Amino acid sequence: MVLHISSALTASALHPLLCFCFHNTYPEMENASGLHRQLASMKKNLFDQGYLDEQFYQLEELQDESSPNFVEEVVTLFFRDSSRSMANIDEALQQCPRDFHRLDKFLHRLKGSASSIGAAKMKNECTRLREFCSEENLDGCLRSFQKVKNDHTILRQKLENYLQLLRQVGPVDRASRSGS
Amino acid sequence: MEEVEKREEGSNDGKLEGGVEVRVLVVDDSPVDRRMVEVLLKKSGAMFQVTSVDSGKRAMEVLGLSEDKTKSPVVDDQKVDIILTDYCMPEMTGYDLLKAVKEQSCQKPIPVIVMSSENEPQRINRCRAIGAEDFIIKPLQTNDVLRLRSYARTGLPPPPPPPPSSSSNAGTKRKMTIELMAESGGGGSERRRPRLTGLAVA
Numbered sequence A: 001m002v003l004h005i006s007s008a009l010t011a012s013a014l015h016p017l018l019c020f021c022f023h024n025t026y027p028e029m030e031n032a033s034g035l036h037r038q039l040a041s042m043k044k045n046l047f048d049q050g051y052l053d054e055q056f057y058q059l060e061e062l063q064d065e066s067s068p069n070f071v072e073e074v075v076t077l078f079f080r081d082s083s084r085s086m087a088n089i090d091e092a093l094q095q096c097p098r099d100f101h102r103l104d105k106f107l108h109r110l111k112g113s114a115s116s117i118g119a120a121k122m123k124n125e126c127t128r129l130r131e132f133c134s135e136e137n138l139d140g141c142l143r144s145f146q147k148v149k150n151d152h153t154i155l156r157q158k159l160e161n162y163l164q165l166l167r168q169v170g171p172v173d174r175a176s177r178s179g180s
Numbered sequence B: 001m002e003e004v005e006k007r008e009e010g011s012n013d014g015k016l017e018g019g020v021e022v023r024v025l026v027v028d029d030s031p032v033d034r035r036m037v038e039v040l041l042k043k044s045g046a047m048f049q050v051t052s053v054d055s056g057k058r059a060m061e062v063l064g065l066s067e068d069k070t071k072s073p074v075v076d077d078q079k080v081d082i083i084l085t086d087y088c089m090p091e092m093t094g095y096d097l098l099k100a101v102k103e104q105s106c107q108k109p110i111p112v113i114v115m116s117s118e119n120e121p122q123r124i125n126r127c128r129a130i131g132a133e134d135f136i137i138k139p140l141q142t143n144d145v146l147r148l149r150s151y152a153r154t155g156l157p158p159p160p161p162p163p164p165s166s167s168s169n170a171g172t173k174r175k176m177t178i179e180l181m182a183e184s185g186g187g188g189s190e191r192r193r194p195r196l197t198g199l200a201v202a
Helices: A008-021 A026-048 A055-061 A070-094 A100-117 A120-134 A138-169 B031-043 B056-063 B094-102 B121-129 B142-151 B173-184
Strands: B004-008 B022-027 B048-053 B082-086 B112-116 B134-137
Touching: A026 A138, A055 A070, A055 A100, A070 A100, A070 A138, A070 B031, A100 A120, A100 B031, A120 A138, B022 B031, B022 B056, B022 B142, B031 B048, B031 B142, B048 B056, B056 B082, B056 B094, B082 B094, B082 B142, B094 B112, B094 B121, B121 B134, B134 B142
Parallel strands: B022 B048, B022 B082, B082 B112, B112 B134
Antiparallel strands: B004 B048
16 A cells, blocks of 8 residues: 555545554554554654754654644644744844844844754754844844745755644554654 | 643652652743753653743742842742753843842742853853853753753752862863763762863764
8 A cells, every 4th residue: 555645635535544554453453563663764764864853752642542632733833833923023124224133132032943843954054044144143143044945844844744644643653663 | 932831741860869740930932942841851860840931030030030120039938840941032031030049038049050052161250150050052861951940949069069170181072971971970070061172062
């Protein structure tokens, strides 16, 4: 069975089928391990390409029966918060005259939450952006912020795909996936 | 944004001092960080009862403190055993909150631990100078949270201050923590944090 995780609709349509398959027979063990491999490969990719760092492992370690959706919950909180921060940064960069002190406060907030979830690329680019900001180098800020926006968009897409797959894999496989 | 969350947690393995729940007030304007700290506290197995707020102002309200320092609390009935606050917050900073708590005229001011993503020796010294019990670099790890119990007002003495570290190990924050834990046997805060030796935290 080949799975193409290309849209939420596809995934949710498949989900009941997957649940049915996972019940009691051998074929679904293969499906489950296939999904598990896909999940592991996706995660490895995220780390190899530098989008995530080891702090992300901590999120996974904190997920268990009492907080079964912790990773998804924190990632969702992050994208909500970071989107707000980025809108503020956008506005601050357009504002005349520029208030670099105010801009730095928004950057600090964005960098902090990126760091908390292990969003390494974003965190590192935020550091560079803060340097431009402290130099009051507007051009540098604009270029760097564009990179932050790109990283944000890509990370969001990759994590959405990852979380979709995570939901399908289910609790049994989650126990064996951390730290790989 | 109004947000006060109370979560009752407990997973007592029977080996903790007194078996008493430690009431922690977490103060952080970042919803991501608040949630991370809440769950870290809950998962540490060290019996924390967590209340979290998103501003210094809300923290003052929860603590029943007035900004007017001439008014001390009528009864010395502290509602929390320990305060864990972020440093950088809009309006009332963690430093302002720390100062307000320590200036209360009751017998034993509540222990305050300050968190920050910035590893700045000046900032750290400023906080310690007005009585912060500890300063933790974010993101928090499990062993940071486990140390909190020793600061709580349970009547137990705090761990003895360790000698200043002259270590110049490079490496990730996580590795540093593990090495120093092995060295020091888990006591004290300065050696676990490279901030006093001016090392960058990854």
